[in-house]
Amino acid sequence: MPGPLEGVRIIEMGQLIAIPFAMKMLADMGAQVIRLESVARLESYRSDSVYQNDISGEFWNKGANFYEQNRNKLGVTLDLSKPEGLQVLRNLVSIADVFSENFTPRVIKNFGLEYEDLRKIKPDIIMVSSTGYGFYGPWSNFGATGPATEGAAGLAYQTGYLGGGPVMAEIPYTDYTSGEHTVFAVMAALMHRLRTGQGQFVDISQTQATSSTIPEVLMDFSANGRSGQRFGNQDTVMSPHGCYPCRGDDRWITIAVATDEEWQAVCRVLGQNGWAADPRFNDSFSRWKNRDELDALIGTVTSTWDAHELMHALQKDGVAAGAVLDSKDLLFDPHLGQRNFYEVVTHHESTGIPPLPYAGRPWKLSKTPAVNSQPAPLMGEHNNLVLSGLLGKTAEEMAELEEAGIIGYGPTNPRPVQRPSLDEQVRQGRMQRYETDFGEQVRRAFPG
Amino acid sequence: MTERALEGVKVLDLTHHISGPYCSKLLADFGADVLKVERPGGDPARRMAPFLHDEAGPEKSLVFAYLNTNKQSVTLDLKSEKGIQILKSLVEQSDVLVENFAPKAMPSLGLDYEALQEINPGLVMTSISNFGQTGPYRDYKAADIVEYAMGGLLYISGAYDREPLKHSFNQAQFKAGTDAASATLMAVYHQRLTGEGQRVDVSIQEAVATGLRDVVNNFTYSGAVRRRQPNHSGDLSRLRASADGHLIPNPGIGAGLNWNTLVEFLDLPELDDEKFDTPSARLVNAEELGRILDKYFIKQNKYERFYAAHEKRFIFGVVQSPKEVMADPQFEARNYFVDIDHPELGTLKYPGAPFEMSSTPWEARTAAPVLGQHNQEVIGARLGHTPDQLAQMRAMGVI
Numbered sequence: 116m117p118g119p120l121e122g123v124r125i126i127e128m129g130q131l132i133a134i135p136f137a138m139k140m141l142a143d144m145g146a147q148v149i150r151l152e153s154v155a156r157l158e159s160y161r162s163d164s165v166y167q168n169d170i171s172g173e174f175w176n177k178g179a180n181f182y183e184q185n186r187n188k189l190g191v192t193l194d195l196s197k198p199e200g201l202q203v204l205r206n207l208v209s210i211a212d213v214f215s216e217n218f219t220p221r222v223i224k225n226f227g228l229e230y231e232d233l234r235k236i237k238p239d240i241i242m243v244s245s246t247g248y249g250f251y252g253p254w255s256n257f258g259a260t261g262p263a264t265e266g267a268a269g270l271a272y273q274t275g276y277l278g279g280g281p282v283m284a285e286i287p288y289t290d291y292t293s294g295e296h297t298v299f300a301v302m303a304a305l306m307h308r309l310r311t312g313q314g315q316f317v318d319i320s321q322t323q324a325t326s327s328t329i330p331e332v333l334m335d336f337s338a339n340g341r342s343g344q345r346f347g348n349q350d351t352v353m354s355p356h357g358c359y360p361c362r363g364d365d366r367w368i369t370i371a372v373a374t375d376e377e378w379q380a381v382c383r384v385l386g387q388n389g390w391a392a393d394p395r396f397n398d399s400f401s402r403w404k405n406r407d408e409l410d411a412l413i414g415t416v417t418s419t420w421d422a423h424e425l426m427h428a429l430q431k432d433g434v435a436a437g438a439v440l441d442s443k444d445l446l447f448d449p450h451l452g453q454r455n456f457y458e459v460v461t462h463h464e465s466t467g468i469p470p471l472p473y474a475g476r477p478w479k480l481s482k483t484p485a486v487n488s489q490p491a492p493l494m495g496e497h498n499n500l501v502l503s504g505l506l507g508k509t510a511e512e513m514a515e516l517e518e519a520g521i522i523g524y525g526p527t528n529p530r531p532v533q534r535p536s537l538d539e540q541v542r543q544g545r546m547q548r549y550e551t552d553f554g555e556q557v558r559r560a561f562p563g
Numbered sequence: 564m565t566e567r568a569l570e571g572v573k574v575l576d577l578t579h580h581i582s583g584p585y586c587s588k589l590l591a592d593f594g595a596d597v598l599k600v601e602r603p604g605g606d607p608a609r610r611m612a613p614f615l616h617d618e619a620g621p622e623k624s625l626v627f628a629y630l631n632t633n634k635q636s637v638t639l640d641l642k643s644e645k646g647i648q649i650l651k652s653l654v655e656q657s658d659v660l661v662e663n664f665a666p667k668a669m670p671s672l673g674l675d676y677e678a679l680q681e682i683n684p685g686l687v688m689t690s691i692s693n694f695g696q697t698g699p700y701r702d703y704k705a706a707d708i709v710e711y712a713m714g715g716l717l718y719i720s721g722a723y724d725r726e727p728l729k730h731s732f733n734q735a736q737f738k739a740g741t742d743a744a745s746a747t748l749m750a751v752y753h754q755r756l757t758g759e760g761q762r763v764d765v766s767i768q769e770a771v772a773t774g775l776r777d778v779v780n781n782f783t784y785s786g787a788v789r790r791r792q793p794n795h796s797g798d799l800s801r802l803r804a805s806a807d808g809h810l811i812p813n814p815g816i817g818a819g820l821n822w823n824t825l826v827e828f829l830d831l832p833e834l835d836d837e838k839f840d841t842p843s844a845r846l847v848n849a850e851e852l853g854r855i856l857d858k859y860f861i862k863q864n865k866y867e868r869f870y871a872a873h874e875k876r877f878i879f880g881v882v883q884s885p886k887e888v889m890a891d892p893q894f895e896a897r898n899y900f901v902d903i904d905h906p907e908l909g910t911l912k913y914p915g916a917p918f919e920m921s922s923t924p925w926e927a928r929t930a931a932p933v934l935g936q937h938n939q940e941v942i943g944a945r946l947g948h949t950p951d952q953l954a955q956m957r958a959m960g961v962i
């Protein structure tokens with residue numbers, strides 16, 4: 116089924132998440148995304164988290180996060196450190212609508228791939244650069260990953276346990292925040308081009324995108340000069356509001372109470388008539404004032420409940436509550452299942468990876484839904500399709516490019532990351548547990 | 564006049580609180596005409612802290628002021644027949660309707676997509692909700708912390724041996740708002756090409772669940788369930804305390820990192836050891852490595868190490884307080900914070916462009932509207948109601 120972006124061609128020089136994630140979203144919706152990668156400098160998501168931790172053979176076609184971030188794209192290898200490789204890239208730009216990249220400006224300038232260079236090749240090109248701190252300015256050439264920009268933006272500073280230091284997400288969180296804004300930015304630029312025929316340069320600062328999502332913090336400082344409070348999971352108004360222990364190992368529920376009626380419902384469901392009548396808790400200001408006491412009390416009762424059962428009981432009585440889903444809960448969540456949130460992707464036979472479910476998108480468009488999912492490309496999988504099919508390279512020229520090492524089908528310097536055994540990872544605490552029959556469980560729930 | 568990316572896109576904005584208003588703010592800040600329809604008492608976000616000098620008041624909420632730049636405001640009681648009638652004439656004139664009520668609210672007002680699409684077949688109707696418009700949890704309530712829990716981000720966030728910890732404030736709402744703005748433009752793009760409108764269903768839970776790493780795929784690829792990470796996980800991109808705050812001394816990514824150069828830069832000969840010189844070795848000897856690094860960084864100055872590291876191209880990061888963010892030389896060079904003048908709040912510095920566009924820049928044309936500021940202009944002049952009729956509607960509580 117065609118998506119709304121059918122006919123839009125995007126050249127992606129991306130790495131890790133910020134740009135690959137955004138371009139995946141556009142590819143899902145029908146854009147043709149041609150992802151370029153180097154055989155000499157292997158994308159790190161190709162060398163880590165491989166299927167069943169088995170780094171033998173062509174491990175570079177088995178990386179979990181590579182598959183996660185690059186479905187529905189065409190894959191072309193290209194060594195840009197050689198002039199012939201750069202020439203192929205320029206030829207691709209000449210037939211593209213969008214060129215996107217997330218390298219430092221220094222790299223882009225060295226390659227001669229700035230917007231001013233590209234518009235000479237394709238006057239209406241839209242160029243999108245995503246960098247940690249923005250394409251110009253004193254920090255522009257400072258490389259960054261998610262944690263760095265989470266720190267720079269002000270988000271990490273404000274997050275933490277009551278009375279504790281700052282805490283960050285355990286994922287490159289701001290790659291997604293900026294990636295989400297990148298999808299929007301590309302769409303805005305495409306809308307403008309549709310109306311005027313003009314391209315432009317889009318400069319995404321991952322820090323700026325993130326700071327734009329914390330007005331509660333930045334406006335308070337700007338207007339009132341206030342900062343520095345960390346309040347764990349507590350809210351500035353609601354109470355109870357937190358994450359409470361449930362029955363089982365590392366099981367939790369979240370509860371957020373906004374009104375007196377909801378509070379009465381919490382007391383009812385938890386069977387605590389005494390709390391309902393307790394003057395310390397009987398209006399929202401009193402609850403908020405006594406919130407530490409209240410949180411401790413609630414925890415003593417929730418710990419006898421199953422998290423999912425309590426969630427359903429509270430929701431039935433009109434209280435905002437949610438079980439804290441771990442990896443497995445999230446994958447098998449019946450609600451997400453009924454909404455077909457996960458999409459089963461059939462991998463190439465050569466990889467030995469069975470069909471697996473991957474997270475879809477946070478939107479559903481009724482008339483132009485997403486395209487049918489294709490797996491992320493094997494290394495160099497679409498060299499021929501793109502370079503011969505779109506650029507008209509002959510078989511001889513293709514052979515020459517391969518001979519010169521401009522294109523290829525595997526890394527020139529293969530160095531996989533060997534993860535410790537799962538037992539060791541559980542011992543170190545990185546994993547809560549593992550289940551050896553996961554393959555069967557996944558197959559049953561997602562037959563494909 | 565500056566060119567605007569979304570010039571000519573007409574948005575009827577029925578949103579409140581955060582997710583919906585951030586969606587329509589993105590559209591408005593890049594040039595769409597956004598008409599915000601508020602209940603006569605106003606968007607509840609007008610009563611959301613923080614306020615200027617902590618004085619509550621419908622025009623004093625700083626978050627409301629931030630979220631509603633470049634929009635017009637009319638008030639309309641959608642529970643009255645006249646209110647619905649006016650809304651429907653506004654639907655006729657719009658490309659987009661965006662709302663974030665509970666899923667049963669719009670149908671209960673007779674404003675479901677099917678009804679609106681009959682009035683305007685080209686209409687893009689975007690709905691943002693906690694769990695989407697379908698499925699068993701459709702009518703479940705949520706707050707940001709519940710979305711973090713149900714989206715899979717909470718379980719892996721926080722200290723290994725404590726309760727999971729969410730990001731402060733309203734990140735899930737902002738994610739969903741951004742996603743809704745993107746999805747809306749995809750549908751408008753299609754509408755501009757074909758004339759066809761459609762329904763866009765955005766789920767806040769799914770907005771969170773889309774932005775994870777090593778969560779679901781840890782299970783599908785190896786059967787493992789990832790937990791909040793212990794302090795010493797071998798991950799070099801972890802936050803560490805310095806003498807004056809915190810920094811993220813991440814030397815580089817994957818195989819691109821030259822360990823010897825790092826050892827030399829830190830002047831820590833004890834790291835010159837095969838226990839640490841490859842990513843695999845560092846994972847095995849994570850605890851020892853973590854202790855050495857903690858002991859070293861606690862004596863350092865965060866900005867000194869940050870700048871020195873970047874001279875050597877190590878990609879260190881620094882944790883900045885709001886004060887430091889607002890004095891950040893990079894933000895200053897890029898004029899990120901902008902002065903906006905508001906009739907009740909005066910001139911304040913606001914976070915500005917989330918990204919820059921060379922030909923169609925982000926702009927703050929107008930401050931957030933006061934409640935009903937454009938009733939006269941829109942319901943009166945544009946829809947052709949006389950001053951008498953407006954007065955009557957006001958008396959009846961329709962506006």
